[in-house]
Amino acid sequence: MDLLTSAIGRRIPRIDGRPKVTGRARFAADIGVRGLLHARPVLALPAHALIERIDVAAALAIPGVVAVLTAADLPIVAEGPSRPNEPLARREILWAGQPVALVVAETAEAAADAAMLVVVETSPLEAVLDLERGLAPGAPRARLDRAVVEAEASAESQHAAVGGGSEEFTPDEPTSENVVRRTGYRRGDVTAALATSDLVVEGRFTTSWVHQGYIEPQVSMAEFDDDGVLHVTSATQGTFYTRSELARLFGLSIAAVRVTGATSGGAFGGKTMVVDPLVAAAALVLRRPVRLELTRHEDFRMTNPAPAAILDVRLGATRDGRLRGLRARLLFETGAFAENSIEGIAAILTVGPYHWDAHEVVAYGVETNRAGTGTYRAPGAPQATFALEQLIDELALELDADPIELRRRNLVAPDDEMADGTPWGGIGLDECLARIATHPLWRDRASLPDGEGVGVAAGAWPGGRQPASAICRLEADGRVTVVTGVVDISGTMTGFATIAAEGLGIAAGEISVVAADTASAPRSPVSGGSVITYSTGRAVQRAADALREKILAYAALLLEIDVRDLELVDGAVRPKGTPRRGMTLAEIGASLDGWSSAFEPLEGHGGTVPPVLAPLTSAHLVHVRVDRESGAVRVLRYVIAQDVGRALNPALIEGQLHGGATQGIGWALHEAMVYDDAGQLLTGTFLDYALPTAPLVPEFETIIVEVPAPEGPYGAKGIGEGPVCGAAAAVANAVTDATGVRFRTMPLTAPRVWRGLNASGESPGAPITA
Known part of the structure; x- marks a missing residue:
């Protein structure tokens, strides 16, 4: 590809940026x-x-x-x-x-x-408003009509491709009728693995309801x-x-x-x-x-907030830092409707991107009398990672081991499987952690003043894949139109322009992207779960390749040159290896726009369903300051390294990393939907519900790691879910580093941290679940 027209890796502005900031974009209410x-x-x-x-x-x-x-x-x-x-x-x-x-x-x-x-x-x-009480046998029923929930195209299936492997089982713990789903993943003899571990750490972690x-x-x-x-x-x-x-x-x-x-x-x-x-x-x-x-x-x-959860996790390791066994029991609140198996995704991610000799995870979806919960960026990942990554840090403390090195030595290999039997494949988490380990903020952490600390965490998301299709069409003026049915939420249209431009040898500015309605668009998946770039982006690549071949074949007829001797570069078809002028795309397009044209329209169609997943992985390094007088936690710096497969547009990637990490800070420190004893929501506006605002957002540093995904467009993976996965855990680990107290309930609000600091007394590392 000629460097003048190579689109990949360039900081191309978002196509939808100007209409949005100038007020010309039309939203549904307009x-x-x-x-x-x-x-x-x-x-x-x-x-x-x-x-x-x-x-x-x-x-x-x-x-x-x-x-x-x-x-x-x-x-x-x-x-x-x-x-x-x-x-x-x-x-x-x-x-x-x-x-x-x-x-x-x-x-x-x-x-x-x-x-x-x-x-x-x-x-x-009688209302069921307590998760554990709702689970217990004999609990009042959250719904009198216990008809089986239909397994229709649930939103969970749109967000992560998770499914039962050969080691999936159904937990047989006695429960109430409020349990609408139970999932279990087991590999090896976890009882023996934990019994023969030199060190075992465990904890109960609780999370709240969080609105999108x-x-x-x-x-x-x-x-x-x-x-x-x-x-x-x-x-x-x-x-x-x-x-x-x-x-x-x-x-x-x-x-x-x-x-x-x-x-x-x-x-x-x-x-x-x-x-x-x-x-x-x-x-x-x-x-x-x-x-x-x-x-x-x-x-x-x-509407449908992210669910509250209780996670009981126990894990063991050898004295030299090899992970042996993990056992976990997860309770997730489904609210009134249970069509989203978020606890199933969390069960996979509680095992995490680590190799265990044995593991056993059981997860329950429990109906309660609150709004039916739904998916929120990387559903299940913030909760699962909050528990797992804190316990990994506790192991490192007990073993007097470097927390990053402990993680690196236990990472999965490419042929290892997730808890459900899905292969991990090639992930760049080791490189992400290595980049974090050499960062000055980590190297110099011992010199931080009292009340400040740094924390690390790894994050992983299984990825998603859905059938997708796209069309690329050469217009009469030589420009190219990409047609999809995708809803652009994260800059995906700009990504599609980049992919098409790379395949066609033209500048991204020569590409128009149309998000058509269902009557005219090629079929496209839901925008969620980091599916779009990986699935629809690949379809766009194939559509552009098909258009390229048609353009070359048509130009070969007009120029009377063998198609194998032509190339499409810089917006023109020309003979290979010669300065001879060929035909511009504008000339080719114009020649087709008339009554006398005898050649079919130049359109390329592409479709795909990726055969394998491309998991997202990231490493997080967070610097916090804790005010011991008030309990307030302030995030000062945030470094995130993420494997993106191939960096199609670094500016878009950085925006996704900043946004996801900011939402993770919200999970960690600020956000919770609070209910009273009668089930009435007390935090029902942005005056009461504490989103992280601009003054609370830290300085970000992003590190882009590229380990290409063979089935992604030019090797690209999804981006969006990755940055939120490990954020809350990294913040919690940083707070522990700053205070010596382990907090196992999020969000870590100022009152909660203050109570924890005053309750811990002279017991460094004391777990606080208040």
């Missing part, structure tokens, strides 16, 4: 149509109750109100307990904040006024096209997934549903089929366009 109706949900007050009666008379009396819909009014044919199947509570309220009715009016103001007048009469039921924290609340609009097709314009992360689910819900053909993905204002795993069923159902009933844009408080109360 898109209106004639006759648009506005919807407002009526949210349940009790955490668990039976619905006796819903009185809508006062609401219907408000001028402008068109309808007040309840579950009985929705034309849903799908059955079974799941969030898409039950967008409104049927007879049983499952959490405080569950939608029980939908007011639809001519104006947003009328809908809001009417929603306050809907009266829901209920009979109270996207800036744009959930929003969707449904209308009917001129041909009667249900057209949904949504902030969804996956247009094709949404189309399939809506068709299933309402018993429609795929051709009768069209979904357009609007410009995204953030999602992080939380925006799939939450509000779309409501607006689609309302439009089907009323035969008019309907839009629902949640308020921030509604979004916190009724």
